[in-house]
Amino acid sequence: MTAAIFYALVGIALFCTGLFGLIINSHLLRKILAINIMGSGVFLVLVALAKRTENMPADPVPHAMVITGIVVAISATALALTLMLKVVKETGHATFPDDEEK
């Protein structure tokens, strides 16, 4: 197993962990963190797979894509956190209304 494949597998594992966390946690902050972990997983796969063969230099295009992805992820997280604070201020809970009933 090459280092690139190892990192890619770790990335897939992170993606799945994040997805699992997003589904089972009811606290909004945990959901937002889970989305971020999923994002890191995708970015890791993208960066790792850029190195196609051992001897060749890595493909620079995925790195540019990751930078775009990170910018998007930061803005999305900022919006999500602001929205979460507003939800807490309005409702007093950091969960969705129907999650409280369960």
Next chain:
Amino acid sequence: MVTQTAYLDIPWGIILILLPLVGAMFCFLFPRKVKVLGLITNIGITMSVFGLGWQLLEQGIYRHSVGGWGAPLGIELYADGLSMLMLTTTALVGFAISIYSTSYFNQTLAVRFWPIWLCLLAALNALFLSADIFNLYVTLELLGLSAVALTALTGSKEALTGAMRYLLATLLASLAYLFGVVLLYHSFGSVDLTVLAETIKASPAVWAAMGLMGTGLLLKTALFPLHFWLPPAHGSAPAPVSALLSALVVKASFYILIRLWFTLFEPLMDGDGVETLLGLLGSAAILWGSVQALRQSRLKLLIAYSTVAQIGYLFLIFPLATSVGSVAWNGVAYLIISHALAKSAMFLSAGNLLHYGGHDRIADLDRVVQRLPLTAAAFGLAGVSIMGLPPSGGFIGKWLLLEAALANSRWDLVAVIILGGLLAAAYVFKVIGHTFTQAPVTHEAKSVSASMEWAALLLAVGAILLGFLYVPILSILEISEIAITSGGGL
């Protein structure tokens, strides 16, 4: 002649993306002038869309390499008949909603609404002009974030939780889509749709990419059973925002889905498992969404569930159409635009009723026909198109789908299409019935401004007029390289 060629040389595609962004920035800088700035931007967009349309008719498919950098490295803009129709619909629906919004929002909300709405418009235009899957990801995210911000605009409890749910769903969907992009790029070394279409071969990575991108886009398009986020978000947002979300935003992810499907994945398919599954989910969405709509007691939720049902019709394209330009394909393209016009008209009239009576409980609508005749007419006409009665745009779309289903002897889909129409009639008439009768609870009525009533009515009349524009619309749709270069597949 000189001026004509100069007009044809203007890169309208770039203007369509840059103008709303510049407009949004100016709205942000000059909060007192937002309404004027917003309207000017929208007029500019409508004119640019006509410019691009003229270019398309004169010169065929539109391609533009941004900054002179071509496909493998740079970003290419691309427009064919389908993108053109989507851009035109966006511009016209957006223009009507803009007129409506100048009277709907008070100054505090207007300052927040206009910059985000113009960002949303830029994202939509960029999405319909994109030709590579990574660019589509970026535009999807821009679209999702501005749509969420618009949903949360009023800051009420329902709006905020609806927006939060929407945000988590849309972020999850974008990440799944991005993962698919990663796999496709790794396998074939390009993100350009045309290059990918030539090099793509069936492999496990392609199927994984299809699954991830497909699931992400289905979640964004809110296909049953992934529609859980749509009714709360569309039901609690301000009326013009609900109209934008239902008419344009869900169509954008569906547009990407059919683009990817017909250029990349459909030619690779052996069996018809995926088509059958999507057809089944579509049929389930039609029936479930319509029944849910019928059970709602609040008007905006009824319209939101009706969107879930109408989205189901769009997914009948997968079992019925085998190539771009077939009968079912045209039918779905027709349904996309007529639903955009009709649904935005419905949400705007719901906004009028809400503004007028201070509530949107269907049972308490008090003799609206006499008091707000234009709004009631708008709702009725939009309902005609949603039900699929002639001579509306919805009728042509559903008729073409029905024709394709009959030609393929898919009697189950024929039954679903007809049943969906009947259920739609039931929920539309449920509302119309209450607009004629006196409500048990009378209420203080607020006046509704003329521009709000006329914007809704014009959209509804547009949805009906589409029924007469069959030939020109199909001739625009035919501007497509896939339909010309291939008889069956690529």
